[in-house]
Amino acid sequence: MNLEELHDLATQAQAKAKSQEHHVHICMAASCQSSGAADLQKGFTEKVKQSGAGDRVCVKGVGCMGLCCAGPLVRVESTTAGGESHLYQHVKKDDVTELYASIGKKPVERLECPTDIPFFERQQRIVLENSGRIDPEQIEDYIGAGGYRSLVRALTEMSPQDVLREVSDSGLRGRGGGGYPSGLKWATVARSPHPTKYVICNADEGDPGAFMDRAVLESDPHRVLEGMTLAAYAVGAEYGYVYIRAEYPLAVERLKTAIRQATRRGLLGRQICDTPFSFEIEIRLGAGAFVCGEETALIASIEGQRGQPSPRPPYPADEGLWDCPTLINNVETLANIPAIVREGGQWFRSIGTEKSTGTKVFALAGRITNTGLIEVPMGISLREIIEEIGGGIPDGRTFKAVQTGGPSGGCLPEEHLDMPVDYDTLRTAGSIMGSGGMIVMDESSSMVDVARYFMEFCMSESCGKCIPCRAGTHQMHGILAKIARGDATAADLQLLEELCEVVRDTSLCGLGQTAPNPVQSTLRYFRHEYEEKLKADPFAAAKPATT
Amino acid sequence: MPRYPTPANAPPKVRVVTLRINGQDVSAREDETILSVAVDHGIRIPSLCYLEGLTAWGACRLCVVEVAGIPKLLPACSTVVTEGMVVETNSDKLKRYRRMILELLFAERNHVCSVCVSNGHCELQNLAAECGMDHVRVPYRNAPYEVDSSHDFFRVDHNRCVLCTRCVRVCDEIEGAHTWDVMGRGVECQVITDLHTPWGESESCTSCGKCVQVCPTGALVKKGTAAGEMEKLGDFLPYLTQMRGKQ
Amino acid sequence: MSATEKITLATAWLDGCSGCHMSFLDLDERLITLAELVDVVYSPIVDTKELPQQVDVGILEGAVSSEEDLAKARMFRERCKFLISLGDCAITGNVPSMRNMFDLDEVFDRAFVETVQAQPQRPTEGLPQLLQPVRPIHHVVPVDLVVQGCPPSADTIWYVLTELMAGRAPDPTQITRFGA
Numbered sequence: 001m002n003l004e005e006l007h008d009l010a011t012q013a014q015a016k017a018k019s020q021e022h023h024v025h026i027c028m029a030a031s032c033q034s035s036g037a038a039d040l041q042k043g044f045t046e047k048v049k050q051s052g053a054g055d056r057v058c059v060k061g062v063g064c065m066g067l068c069c070a071g072p073l074v075r076v077e078s079t080t081a082g083g084e085s086h087l088y089q090h091v092k093k094d095d096v097t098e099l100y101a102s103i104g105k106k107p108v109e110r111l112e113c114p115t116d117i118p119f120f121e122r123q124q125r126i127v128l129e130n131s132g133r134i135d136p137e138q139i140e141d142y143i144g145a146g147g148y149r150s151l152v153r154a155l156t157e158m159s160p161q162d163v164l165r166e167v168s169d170s171g172l173r174g175r176g177g178g179g180y181p182s183g184l185k186w187a188t189v190a191r192s193p194h195p196t197k198y199v200i201c202n203a204d205e206g207d208p209g210a211f212m213d214r215a216v217l218e219s220d221p222h223r224v225l226e227g228m229t230l231a232a233y234a235v236g237a238e239y240g241y242v243y244i245r246a247e248y249p250l251a252v253e254r255l256k257t258a259i260r261q262a263t264r265r266g267l268l269g270r271q272i273c274d275t276p277f278s279f280e281i282e283i284r285l286g287a288g289a290f291v292c293g294e295e296t297a298l299i300a301s302i303e304g305q306r307g308q309p310s311p312r313p314p315y316p317a318d319e320g321l322w323d324c325p326t327l328i329n330n331v332e333t334l335a336n337i338p339a340i341v342r343e344g345g346q347w348f349r350s351i352g353t354e355k356s357t358g359t360k361v362f363a364l365a366g367r368i369t370n371t372g373l374i375e376v377p378m379g380i381s382l383r384e385i386i387e388e389i390g391g392g393i394p395d396g397r398t399f400k401a402v403q404t405g406g407p408s409g410g411c412l413p414e415e416h417l418d419m420p421v422d423y424d425t426l427r428t429a430g431s432i433m434g435s436g437g438m439i440v441m442d443e444s445s446s447m448v449d450v451a452r453y454f455m456e457f458c459m460s461e462s463c464g465k466c467i468p469c470r471a472g473t474h475q476m477h478g479i480l481a482k483i484a485r486g487d488a489t490a491a492d493l494q495l496l497e498e499l500c501e502v503v504r505d506t507s508l509c510g511l512g513q514t515a516p517n518p519v520q521s522t523l524r525y526f527r528h529e530y531e532e533k534l535k536a537d538p539f540a541a542a543k544p545a546t547t
Numbered sequence: 548m549p550r551y552p553t554p555a556n557a558p559p560k561v562r563v564v565t566l567r568i569n570g571q572d573v574s575a576r577e578d579e580t581i582l583s584v585a586v587d588h589g590i591r592i593p594s595l596c597y598l599e600g601l602t603a604w605g606a607c608r609l610c611v612v613e614v615a616g617i618p619k620l621l622p623a624c625s626t627v628v629t630e631g632m633v634v635e636t637n638s639d640k641l642k643r644y645r646r647m648i649l650e651l652l653f654a655e656r657n658h659v660c661s662v663c664v665s666n667g668h669c670e671l672q673n674l675a676a677e678c679g680m681d682h683v684r685v686p687y688r689n690a691p692y693e694v695d696s697s698h699d700f701f702r703v704d705h706n707r708c709v710l711c712t713r714c715v716r717v718c719d720e721i722e723g724a725h726t727w728d729v730m731g732r733g734v735e736c737q738v739i740t741d742l743h744t745p746w747g748e749s750e751s752c753t754s755c756g757k758c759v760q761v762c763p764t765g766a767l768v769k770k771g772t773a774a775g776e777m778e779k780l781g782d783f784l785p786y787l788t789q790m791r792g793k794q
Numbered sequence: 795m796s797a798t799e800k801i802t803l804a805t806a807w808l809d810g811c812s813g814c815h816m817s818f819l820d821l822d823e824r825l826i827t828l829a830e831l832v833d834v835v836y837s838p839i840v841d842t843k844e845l846p847q848q849v850d851v852g853i854l855e856g857a858v859s860s861e862e863d864l865a866k867a868r869m870f871r872e873r874c875k876f877l878i879s880l881g882d883c884a885i886t887g888n889v890p891s892m893r894n895m896f897d898l899d900e901v902f903d904r905a906f907v908e909t910v911q912a913q914p915q916r917p918t919e920g921l922p923q924l925l926q927p928v929r930p931i932h933h934v935v936p937v938d939l940v941v942q943g944c945p946p947s948a949d950t951i952w953y954v955l956t957e958l959m960a961g962r963a964p965d966p967t968q969i970t971r972f973g974a
Contacts, residue, residue, distance in 0.1 A: 289732070306729060311605035311625040464710065464729070464736030466606045471651035474734045475685045491936075495684055502647040505620055506608040539871055539936045657895070659888055660973025661944035667973070676971035682885050682932055682940045689927050691895035 001266045001273050006143065006152050013144030018079050020058040022103050025075040027132060028061035029218045030211075030250050031372075032071035036093065037061075040072055043096035057103065063219020065132035066123070068372035070113055075132075076103055089113035118388040119370050124351065126359050127335045128375045131219035136254050139261040142222040148267050150341035151226050154233060155273045158341075163234040164190055167337065169345025171357035176202055176293070176330030177408065177434045178510075179356075179423040185327060188317035189235040192325040197237040199279075200321065200328045201228050202298060203244035203251070206290040207406025208457060209365040210437030213331035215373050216361070217244070217251035220335070221258035225281065227334030229268060230341055232279040235327050239280055243298050246285040255283060290407075290461035294509045295320075295328045297463065308463040309509035330435065332361055352378030356422035356433075366403075366439040369394045376421075383417040386440055397442040401525070405434025407454045407461075408514030410521025411447060430521040432514070447526040448533060451519045452480040458515035469512025472503035476519065483530060489537035493530060497523065566632040575628050582610055582623035585636065592636050593645055593674055596711035597624040598761055600784035601720055604712055609645050609674065612636045620644075642678065649680040654687045655734065657706040658764070664777040665765030671709060672764075688734070697747030700770055701759050703738070708766035710736055714758035721787060726752040738766075757784075801959065804836035804849045804874060808863040809890040809928065810856030813945040814881035815839060818853075820948035831959055849874045851958065854937075857883045857890040858929045862922035871935035878954070879930070879937045882944040882972055887928050894927040941966045943974040950974075 017023070026032075026041045044059040065073045070089035076099065077085040088099060088111040095111060102108050125131070134141035142148070154163050168183030189197055201224060205213040217224060228240050244252055259281055262268040270278045284302050291297045292307040299321050301307035320326025336358060340348045349357045356378040362385065364371050369391030376385060382402060386392065393399050401411040410431030412419075419425050423433050441450065459473040479496045482488040500516035507513045523530060562577045568590050575584040580603065585592050595607035603625040611620040615633035623636070635641070652658070652671065660666050675681075692705035715727040715738065726749050730739045740749040759767045760779050768777045807815055815838060821828065836845045852874030858864050871877055882888040893901045901924075907914040931937055941954055950970045957964035 291732075311603070311622055313627075459733060462733040464732045464734065466608050467648050467651055467655075467709075468608055470710070470734055470736065471655045474688070475651060475654070478686060498647065499685070502644050506611050506644050506648065508605060508608065508622075653886070657892065658972075659882075659886065659892060660971075661882055661888055662892075663973065672972055676967065679967045681942055681967050681971075682879070682930065682937075684932075686933065687887065687891065687894070687927070687929075689891075689894035 001152060003149075003152050003156060006148060009140065010143050010146065010149075013140040016140075017058070017144065020056055021078060021080055021083075022057045023075075023077045023079065024057065024059045024100075024103070025062045025077065025132070026060070027063070027065045027071060027073040028136075029064035029068075029215055030248075031064070031068040032073055033250070035071050037072040039093045040074060040091055040096060043093060044100060047096065047100040051100075060135045061137070062133060063131045063136045064128070064215040064373055066128070066373045067113065067119060067370060069370055070372075073113070073132075074099065076107075078104065085115075087113040087115050117391075119372075119374070119391065122380075122384065122389050123375050124359050124377045125375045126339045126348075126351075127216060127223075127332055127361055128219070128373070129339070130223065131215065134220065136219050136221055137257050139222060139258065139265060139267075142220070146342070147222055147338070148226055148262075150338040151229055151233075151267065152273050154230055154341055155275045155277055160190065160234045160236060163230055163341060166340055166345040167234065170336075170340045170348035171345075171355075172333065172336055172340065172348065173356065173423060174330060175332035175336070175360065175435065177405065177432065179433060182329065182333055185317055185329070186231065186235055188315070189237070189325045189327045192318070194325050196239075196322075196324045197235055198321045198324055198326040199228055199232045199235065199237045199240040200295075200298065200302070200326060201240065201242040201331060201334055202293060202295065202328055203242055203248070203331045204286045204293040204298060205248075205331070205435060206245065206288075206293050206461075207408075207435055207437040208454075209439045210363045210406055210435055212361040212363050212373065212436045214248050214251050215363075216331050216335050217248070218254055221251070221254045222262065223335045223338055224255075224331055225258055225262055225268060227329075227337035228281060229272070229279050230337045231327055231329065231334060233277055235325075237327065238278055239282070241282050241284050241302055241321075243284045243286055243292070243302060245288055247288055252283065252285065259283070289463070290457075291463045291509070291511050294511060297509070298328065299326065306463075308465045309511075311508060332436070353420065353422045355424055360421070360433070360436060362436045362438045364390050364438050364440070367393050367397065367442040367445075368440040378422050379420045381418050381420055382412065385421065385438070386417065390440065393440065393442050397444065399440070400443050400445060401441045401447065401450075401522075403431075403439040403441065403450065403518070404437070405432035405517070406437045407457045408432060408510065408517055409434045409437075410517045411441070411450060411525065412521070413525040430517070430524050432517070446484070447522040447529045448480065448484050451522045452477065452484055454518040455480055455515065458511060462511060462515075466506075466508035466512060468503045469507040469509075469515065472499055472507070473512070473515050475499055476503065476516070480519070483533050486533050486535060488534055490534055491537060493534060564628055564630040564632075566628050566630070566634060568634045569636055577628065577630075579628055580624060581612060581621070581626050581628055581632075581634055584628055585623065585634075590636060592623050593678060594624055595670060595674060595709065595763060596713065598713050598717075598781065598784060600788040601713060601716040601761075604716065607648070607709075607711060609648055611641065611644070613638055613641065645678045646680045649675050649678055650683045650685055652709055653680070653683045654685045656688065656690065656692060656708065662774050663707065663765040664768050664772040664774055665707075665779075666775040668775075668778045669765060670763035690734075692737070695746050696770065697745035698749075698752070698754070698770075699747065700754060701746070701756065702768050702770050703740075703746055704766055704768070705737055706766075707764045708738060709764055710738065711763060712738070713761040713763065714738060714767055717757045717761045717784070721784070722753060722755050722757050724751045724753050724755075727758060760784075800833040801831060802835045802846065802848075802850045803832045803853070804845055804851070804870065805834070805838070805853040805855070805880075806836070806845075806866055806870060807838050808854060808856030808866060808884070808931070809859035810881065810883040811889070812838070812855070814855035814884075814943075817881075817943075817945040817948055818951055821952055822948070824948075824952055828955065832955075845869060845873055847873055851876045851878065853878045853880050854884050854931050855880045857887045858925065858931055858934050859890050860922040860924050864925065864934060867931050867935050876938050876958070877935070879932060879940045880951070881946055882942060884931045885940045885942060886972065887930050888944060891928040891930075898924060898926050939964065939966075941970065942972050943970040944972075946970050946974070 086107045172182040173179040297309040316326040455477045594610040596604045605625040610623040613635040719725040740746045852870040
């Protein structure tokens with residue numbers, strides 16, 4: 001395949017779409033599917049069949065539309081000039097007849113979901129640009145939306161160094177949580193003279209309340225494959241792995257389909273686009289261990305070893321999978337690559353802030369009106385995300401804290417809401433960007449319980465290799481439970497703080513090093529909640545050496 | 548621990564770097580770790596999972612040191628020296644951290660020294676004494692573990708295991724049997740023989756006893772030993788690796 | 795030197811084997827020197843039955859295994875200016891704490907039924923309630939100094955007492971350890 005052939009394919013796909021006046025798009029991502037989207041698709045398809053309108057009406061399952069709390073979502077669009085587009089929420093099986101009848105006529109007002117709300121208008125979509133618009137199971141849809149153009153152009157018109165330069169220029173930083181500059185990581189792997197290199201896509205998303213990577217893989221899997229292939233071209237790798245958790249069966253299925261389709265079209269596999277460049281991708285399923293999201297543990301798991309981290313250095317970029325230089329990037333990081341190659345690094349840099357460029361996908365969860373998936377430019381304030389895009393706190397309650405970064409992150413109170421969302425500011429405030437989970441809490445949440453919950457998560461997900469994480473998280477969880485029960489004294493709180501420090505500073509990998517974050521951040525901003533639960537210590541006056 | 552001459556087949560061109568440990572200027576080969584350089588210069592860094600002759604594991608975190616200019620603490624056993632490195636191995640903070648790590652270990656399982664066959668010859672006991680860990684502030688876990696006496700010569704008492712994985716590594720790397728491994732995760736981790744079969748029924752175990760000799764505590768012991776009678780002979784390991792390197 | 799100017803010392807034996815007190819008696823002729831400086835006001839080795847309201851130094855041997863141990867530990871903490879945990883049972887729970895891995899029922903049966911030939915039965919009265927788990931003293935009340943050892947040697951005890959009497963803070967970790 002060359003650029004012209006790809007262009008032809010894209011034109012064909014677009015023409016086919018245009019030939020049908022009306023499009024019914026049903027969100028088939030996991031959230032909407034779990035509330036009955038599959039039945040809707042079946043219902044609409046039958047209606048089309050019965051009415052024999054197959055040449056005029058196209059029914060299509062698409063990826064995530066974002067507003068998960070309003071699912072199942074259905075969009076009815078007309079392709080004719082001045083054609084209308086209507087989004088319907090909470091659609092039930094029984095609504096199909098009414099909705100189908102309304103196509104091309106007056107919309108069904110009672111089901112309509114307004115699209116002029118900040119939730120849709122304040123977003124800026126790069127990673128999710130095709131999400132909710134294309135059928136993730138049809139490569140033609142992706143190509144029709146301009147997909148694989150970056151790859152074919154890179155292979156035919158750009159050198160690997162050119163691709164690398166665009167990524168470096170873009171200022172893209174790792175979206176998995178660490179925020180390491182992707183250009184630097186790529187350059188390290190590219191520089192190595194080693195004959196065998198690997199590219200790994202880290203899709204072992206495990207933070208409670210986070211579903212960004214799942215949505216991307218379910219909605220636009222080809223985008224991730226294209227990003228991986230571009231990465232492989234830039235660093236000189238011939239083999240790649242997608243390490244994805246087995247708890248994401250739909251994402252796995254769609255990835256498999258995408259790999260098969262791309263290989264058949266010559267966009268993956270041997271001699272891609274008739275160039276000497278070859279790249280093959282295999283899927284590896286993770287068995288649900290959170291620590292396998294840590295890159296050295298992930299590599300061990302792919303190698304068939306026990307999934308536990310090893311000391312870095314050596315970094316995977318120098319000695320990774322089977323001791324070969326390995327580029328590991330998160331799903332969202334890789335999904336940014338096709339757009340960066342298409343529009344150029346400088347374009348990407350113009351979005352967001354100086355040190356945190358581009359956009360970030362967040363999963364909004366907890367006590368917030370609009371739960372779902374959003375993509376916003378870096379530097380936006382937490383207040384805009386929560387109050388405007390998220391629609392604020394429901395049921396007349398008041399905001400208390402937002403937890404960013406999952407079990408490794410921290411809880412930020414009201415006074416930090418006007419802070420810009422970028423890697424460095426969040427860190428200064430005691431939290432982290434993390435992979436993009438954002439859990440909002442109102443006044444009914446006890447911060448001690450929140451800290452205990454996350455500590456329980458870290459305790460049960462600790463691999464057990466290093467002592468501070470293995471035994472330290474267990475002890476911290478015990479003290480947090482004691483505080484929550486009202487059995488703890490000031491001495492226990494002091495011990496908890498010391499444990500936090502030791503576990504943070506001495507643990508082997510990121511899991512242990514960040515496990516104390518939820519405790520430390522809630523202690524920083526909500527210390528009184530801990531102190532209120534302490535009981536008086538009858539021997540406090542003794543001040544002896546052993547407490 | 549005795550040091551043996553460099554093997555004849557070692558790569559000949561290794562550069563020498565100079566660094567500073569606890570204010571003392573030292574020189575080292577550029578491929579050496581901070582821990583081995585410290586040992587060479589008589590500077591003691593507490594460690595537990597590390598054992599000369601086995602691959603570094605970096606799990607006990609007792610050997611973490613401060614390196615100027617690096618915000619994180621680094622494990623001395625698996626951090627290679629660099630030119631001009633400034634290392635601090637015994638700051639007040641490190642002493643405090645080591646104490647806490649030892650407290651966590653003692654609280655994790657039953658480490659009652661007085662009735663242990665390794666009493667007086669135990670690396671964990673010595674470390675507690677060395678680091679001044681004289682009482683444990685965190686609550687004891689009190690979790691029961693089994694004692695497996697099914698092997699003809701040896702016994703494994705999981706109550707005294709610290710999960711350093713020396714047994715796993717020596718069995719895999721030196722004996723080549725890979726009888727030992729680790730199962731479970733977090734505090735539920737446990738060393739196992741084969742696929743968690745009783746040691747005496749293990750088909751891969753060669754009964755060589757290397758695991759017993761490298762075990763730092765009274766977890767792996769010879770049968771027939773009473774309290775305080777189990778002495779380990781860990782010195783065979785560097786010698787063995789050295790001799791194999793010469794072949 | 796009048797008796798009232800002497801340092802007052804109280805000792806008690808919680809759940810342990812009394813070995814630490816035996817080790818104390820191993821001070822041998824140093825006991826005479828000690829008696830000149832110290833007034834033992836309450837101890838299993840003297841006749842007094844009541845712990846005075848104010849004591850300078852308290853020494854506790856053994857772990858906290860029962861309600862009685864707990865009450866004693868609290869009383870010692872309240873009345874002693876300086877409290878010492880003597881020996882591994884007091885500091886770690888040691889051998890008494892090895893019952894923590896079992897159910898209390900199992901423990902009772904093993905002690906009073908399974909291993910008893912004449913009239914095997916559980917005691918029903920006059921015994922203090924057992925606690926689960928057995929805990930070190932400093933997990934129950936704050937302690938000023940721990941002296942490791944099973945038991946700590948007479949020399950260790952002598953070192954600690956003489957340092958204290960000289961007004962210095964002893965560091966017994968240099969001469970003793972767990973299991974010593």
